[in-house]
Amino acid sequence: MRLFGKYLLILFKSQMQYRTSFWLLSFGQFFIPFSVFAGLYFLFERFGQIQGWTFFEVALVFGVIHMAFAIAECLARGFDMFSALIVNGDFDRLLVRPRSTVLQVLGSKFEFTRFGRLLQSLVVLVWAISRVETDWTLMKAVTLLFMIVSGVMIFTGIFILIATMCFWTVQGLEVGNIFTDGGREMAQYPLNIYHKWVSRFFTYVIPFGLVNYVPLQYILGRTEGSGIPYMLAPLAGCLFIVPCLMLWSFGVRRYRSTGS
Known part of the structure; x- marks a missing residue:
């Protein structure tokens, strides 16, 4: 963890060398999910409820999912950009270093500009918590924290799976965005509003249902x-994330250099 912290510090200092660019990108990231949230607001303004779910109940899920995605996208950006390491042959250098390849790939890239997206999600989450109709207790607050942590783990696991495919495909596959961006868009609503096969897939295969619907x-x-x-x-x-890491280890053992 000490080495991981040094990775964070080094990359943060490098990104802060261009502070104007950093803050402009962070400002832009703040408004990316804002337009999605505006669509959510106007949807409930028009129809009132969706299968018994009120606006603030769904807003609570929205805040959790987007906060988890922002944290995962910041910390696991190295896996999202992993195909560049394969194409350029840079992954070979990671293999000869006396540290885990997972740690090194995690530390190769951080997107601190995702702070803007994280801040917007936090604003929505706090607003929803203050307005949702429930009696908050310590255990419910802990459950909410578990939801965010679980979401981070699931999104990170998906990034790892997509990166693992690069051991065989070399280039990254855009189909992976179905489970990152697509999963984020679907999981911002309670899963019981979808068809049963969709809710079952996102509960038993990619367990977003354990992040939003069940603990909610x-x-x-x-x-x-x-x-x-x-x-x-x-x-x-x-x-x-456990089978994702197992598949990653399997891919590393069967990696053959691209010869770049």
Whole structure:
């Protein structure tokens, strides 16, 4: 973790060498999800509810998902840009260093300009928390934290999976955006508004349902019986990153240099 912190510090200092550019990019990132949130607001302004979900309940999910995506995109940007390391042959240098390739790829790129997206998501989340109809307790606050952490792990796992495919395809596959950008757009709504096969896929395969829909039942007091399984569901979602790391290790063992 000390080495990871040094990676963060070095890259932050390098990006702050162009402060005007940094703040302009951060400002732009603030308004990217704002337009999506505006669409969400006008949708509920027109229809009132969506299958029993109110605006602030969905806004709570929106804030959690977009905050998790912003953190994952900042910290796991190295995996998102991993194909460049393969194409240029730079991954070979990582293999001869006495540190984990996962740590080195994580430390190769950070997008601190995602702070703008993170700030916007935080504003929406705080607003939703203050307006949603529920009695907040310490356990519910902890559940909300679990939701964010689980979302970060799932998005990071998806980035790792997409990067792993580069060991065989060399170039990155745009189809991966279906599960990053597409997953983010779908998971900003409770999954029960979609067809059953969609909600099942995003619960049992890519477990976004364990980030938003299941723990949200506990926060809103809609559970039957004990609420502990609903509260701990996001921690099960964190396990998604384990098979992603296993597949990454499998790909590293079968990597053949591009010869660049």
